[in-house]
Amino acid sequence: MIDKNDRILIVAPHPDDEVLSSAKVLDSVKKGAEVYVIFITSGEHNTDTMLKFAPIPIFSSYLLAYKRYKEALAAAKILGLSKDHLIFLGYPDFGMMKILTNPNKVYFAGVTFRKRVFENWAYDKRKNFDFNDVYSVLKAEYKKINPTKVFYPSQYDLNPDHRAVSVLTQAVLGDINNKNVEAFSYFVHAKGWPFPMGYFPTKALTMPHFFIETPKGKIExxxxxRGDIGKKLSAIKAHKSQYLTKPKFMVSFVRANELFFIQTPIKLGDTLPLWSKEIMEKISITPFVESASMIDSGGDYTINFKLFRGAPRISKINLFLYPLKSGSAFETLPKYRLEIERGFTSNLEVKLFDNGKEVFETKGTVSGIVNELDFAISIKKSYFDESDKTFLMISFEQFGVRITETPWWTIDLNP
Incomplete structure (x- = not known):
């Protein structure tokens, strides 16, 4: 599957994701392949390990960022990667979803008190924590590498950074639109997975099972x-800050295989994959969407979704719709947010925003049929400007705080 002519890119939300998911792929350098890793964040917000390095969070986060950088270098050395094939972007750990869903704002990272990249070893210290800078840097590095194969996190992963980075990577793939590139997604965070938990190097990884509706696709x-297993274990242990905190979880990825997923395109009218209610409750995430789909309604696209419970007072449901047109600059395309807000009464107000600015033609653009449990929200096709696909995600807020959200879906708009 991988040969000496391949240029491989692994996109890692945090240092350690690259070896947990793709150590065998990283080790392809011994076949003569060129292998690169882009680390999106420095992993400085990991609360399990942060306070071990200093009593004050702002200092411990700096120390942890540097430690995880050095650990990534050590792991790469074990797998034969050269330092100049590792790209550290330095964007905020635990902040990527906020950046993705607020494309018009600069994100302030409370743990580091920063609004821009601060690490000396990062790609560019001048880059802001905002959507345009993140996306432009990721796309620029992608173009330099010009990969033949890309490995990136799943949009169904339970970690919000992973889901956000998945969307950004898929957007770059669509933007560049090279049909010869093979793309593979990977899981790291899924409840009760890998199963069984612990060091079982002879057992095979299988797909996580924590969905109401399971994504359709192909498993690679x-x-x-035996030699690969020993090398992967050593590379995982090189991430000492993480291994010492959660060794059982880390070694659970040392298995007889590495597992990747190629999703079958989601079509209009398909039932959208969702995490199961039971799994969400077990990890203290409030389940709220029971089923969802996006359909062609003639001149409109209609998003249908059903709630487990009604919409409580002083609550807000946001539908994020980011069109994607092959060969077009994703950063210049609309970033829609449909806001459904309920106040003290039973009335629901629907508004449309693009890049944070209200679209004033709301009445002619958005319509909806809603009750306590069932929603059908329509938006005119003209707002998608003949896009090939759209990303869609639904989130739920109460008193201004985001309580829960769905996975991101990539929906094919072509008939």
Missing amino acids: DFALE
Whole structure:
């Protein structure tokens, strides 16, 4: 599957994701392949390990960022990667979803008290924590590498940074629109997964099972030989700050294979994949969407979704719709947010925003049929400007605080 002519890019939301998911792929350098890793964040917000380095969070986050940088270098050395094939962007750990869903704002990282990249080893210290800078840097590095194969996090991963980075990577792939590039997604965070938890190097990884509606697609397995297993274990242990905190979880990825997923395109009218209610409750995430779909309604697209419970007072449901047109600059395309707000009464108000600015033609643009449980919200097709696909995500807020959200879906708009 991988040969000496390949240029491989692994996109890692945090240092350690690259070895947990793709150590065998990283080790392809021994076949002569060129392998690169882009680390989106520095992993400085990991609360399990942060306070071990200093009693004050702002200092401990700096120390942890540097430690995880050095750990990534050590792991790469074990797998034969050169330092100049590792790109550290330095964007905020635990902030990527906020950046993605607020494309018109500069994100302030409370743990580091920063609005821009601060690490000396990062790609560019002058870059702001905002959507345009994140996306332009990721796209620029992608173009330099010009990969033949890309490995990136799943949009169904339970970690919000992973889901956000998945959307950004898919947007770059669509933007560049090279049909010869093969793309593979990977899981790291899924409840009760890998199963069984612990060091079982002879067992195979299988797909996580925590969905009401499971994503459809193809599974790709990379088999690990005995030497690969030892090397992967050593690379995982090189991420000492993480290994010492959660060793059982980390070694659970040392298996007989590495697992990747190629999703079948979601079509209009398909039932959208969702995490199960039981799994969400077990990890203290409030489940609220029971089913969802997006359909062609003639001159409109209609998003249908059903809630487990009604919409409580002083609540807000946001539908994020980011069109994607092959070969077009994603950063210049609309970033829609449909806001459904309920105040003290039973009345619901629907508004449309693009890049944070209200679209004043709301009445002619958005319509909806809603009750306590069932929603059908329509938006005119003209607002998608003949786009090929759209990203869609639904979130729920109460008293201004985001309580829960769905996965991001990538929906094919072509008939």
